[in-house]
Amino acid sequence: MKLVVVGAGQGGSNIADEFVALGKWVWKNRHIRIFTGEEGDPVSQGVFAVNLGAGDLYGLNHIPQTEDHTILLGTTDEFRGRGAGKVNADGAEQARRGASKILSTIRDHGNVAKADAILVIATTAGGTGSGSVGVIVDLLKESFQKPVYAMLVLPFENQYNDPDSMVNTATCLKRVMENSQADAVFLVDNQKFVRGNQTMGANYAKINRQIADSFMDILCVGEETERRYIGEVLDANDLIRILHGPTAIGISNAPIPKKSTSFMGRLLGDGGKSKHFSESKTQIERAHNVLHQALAELSIDCELRENGHIIYDAQHVLGLFSGPEHEATEEIVEMMDNTLAERVPGAGRRKGTYPGRTSDTISFTVIISNLGRGAAMNRVETFYNDALKMMNQVQHSRKGRARRWEAASKTAAGLPDL
Ligand SMILES: Nc1nc2c(ncn2[C@@H]2O[C@H](COP(=O)(O)OP(=O)(O)OP(=O)(O)O)[C@@H](O)[C@H]2O)c(=O)[nH]1
Ligand SMILES: [Mg+2]
The missing domain is CATH 3.40.50.1440 (Tubulin/FtsZ, GTPase domain)
Incomplete structure (x- = not known):
């Protein structure tokens, strides 16, 4: 974009x-x-x-x-x-x-x-x-x-x-x-x-x-022209379609352990063609944590607590996974989609992957758009209320000061002018 x-x-x-x-x-x-x-x-x-x-x-x-x-x-x-x-x-x-x-x-x-x-x-x-x-x-x-x-x-x-x-x-x-x-x-x-x-x-x-x-990957992903960096694409139009009203953006990333290239590693593994199930599990868990961190690090708090659950009330949510090619798996995309569906119930979802641009970190970018009820709306309302109160207070104090000076001037009226 x-x-x-x-x-x-x-x-x-x-x-x-x-x-x-x-x-x-x-x-x-x-x-x-x-x-x-x-x-x-x-x-x-x-x-x-x-x-x-x-x-x-x-x-x-x-x-x-x-x-x-x-x-x-x-x-x-x-x-x-x-x-x-x-x-x-x-x-x-x-x-x-x-x-x-x-x-x-x-x-x-x-x-x-x-x-x-x-x-x-x-x-x-x-x-x-x-x-x-x-x-x-x-x-x-x-x-x-x-x-x-x-x-x-x-x-x-x-x-x-x-x-x-x-x-x-x-x-x-x-x-x-x-x-x-x-x-x-x-x-x-x-x-x-x-x-x-x-x-x-x-x-x-x-x-x-x-x-x-926090805008880096989301701006880059649709502009890639090299095949090896193109995954499930999110282009400018995907973004334009979901961006409306009050919006929050968040990104989080985490390092991933380097793939073993030692002789023993290769001997024990099978050259990286298929993974041991525990490796996939760790991969998903790691990604899951990073995704939750991205939600925690949104540019403004906008969550809503309902029946003991933290959810988000919004019209759209977008998730972009970025990481080495071997990390951008079907399971991770599915986990991202399921998590966002659960956390932003009823929202229209867009998802994308951006493989190959990093070799040692994975990251998620999350955009939640057209926010409704929740912490962001409360924050904005609080600004409106507090500003109104303060404006009234400032005006009240100003009038009070003016009145007191008037009274002081009246006392001075009895003095001779120089
Ligand atoms: N994130 C961030 N916030 C800033 C920065 N500079 C100022 N702020 C915040 O913005 C408020 C307003 O400051 P400025 O942006 O300098 O204000 P301005 O728009 O230049 O307006 P005036 O100087 O009042 O004419 C500050 O009180 C801070 O809360 C910055 O570089 N980054
Ligand atoms: Mg200024």
Whole structure:
């Protein structure tokens, strides 16, 4: 699947930048392009960063810092490239005013005709990305006849008590999930990626890499042209057909023991033609664990507890197994399909295998789309509720302060003017 990727705001642009890093790795190691552009074009051809603060754009390592790929808005008015200062209404307004600049840059330099879909990425807690993402999604949807997906990155838990972060997050979710033309919205919870006691700053690079990496196999698999890497194919259309509404993506992988190549190993085995049943059992168990891990590591928690079981309520689920050719067996595909049928009851299923690209690891990519009841819906509702409460509290406190200052001024009225 070939994408055009647009990062909005600092976090969104950083993640888009990490997508380019992934694209470069994939091009170098697999000779596959996951973004638009012709064979000789730079890998970054189809990737853009939109921002208000010039400072945010200097941190990019892979998206070219030239006008044709980094789009700086608000350069001519009161914002003067300073950012939205956490006011996402300003981010939205700047994207509306800069619409023709965004559109002409992407149209002239993004080779959009070659894209299967467009992905617009933003964090929700700030001003620029959070405000502009909905505007950019609609702009691109109206201008190009392509699926347009949004990726919204939700704040860390320690931001839940910050009114600006909460109100920005809630209004961004409302704009994109309820009032935009996005075909699907990937929800990514920053908090799910926090490990141990790492500082947030150090976390960003790692989180961004993990986010981009979770798309690697699913973007590559349909682009393979060499027979030996083609299994049960999942192509761009399979993906486009299932991606709707709120969506979670997860990937998990595990190393596998090397196949014995020793003389004794070969003597005891039969040259790898058929396996001892215990070997198949271990293989399936290992795969089963990795698949469960992929569900546990979805980009946002979205499970539902019902009668003591953990299930998922969604319209579609997709599973992609990737590993050495000898691991991509019928049994593993069947196990994956049965597990997903059980865990996402009633959902339409798509399954695929991607053999041969790794020799020492197996992995599963899982996408659950058009999510219904469950933890993700609860999370979004909590953002809406908390943001409303905080807005009211902030307004109430502001009025209280104004009243007290008024009272103080009245006392001062008895004093002589200087
Ligand atoms: N995963 C991830 N999250 C980030 C990153 N940078 C920021 N965040 C998160 O996103 C929130 C908003 O920050 P930014 O993305 O810098 O905000 P912005 O869109 O540039 O908006 P303003 O700077 O307020 O105009 C932060 O509070 C973090 O929760 C990043 O590189 N990766
Ligand atoms: Mg910023």
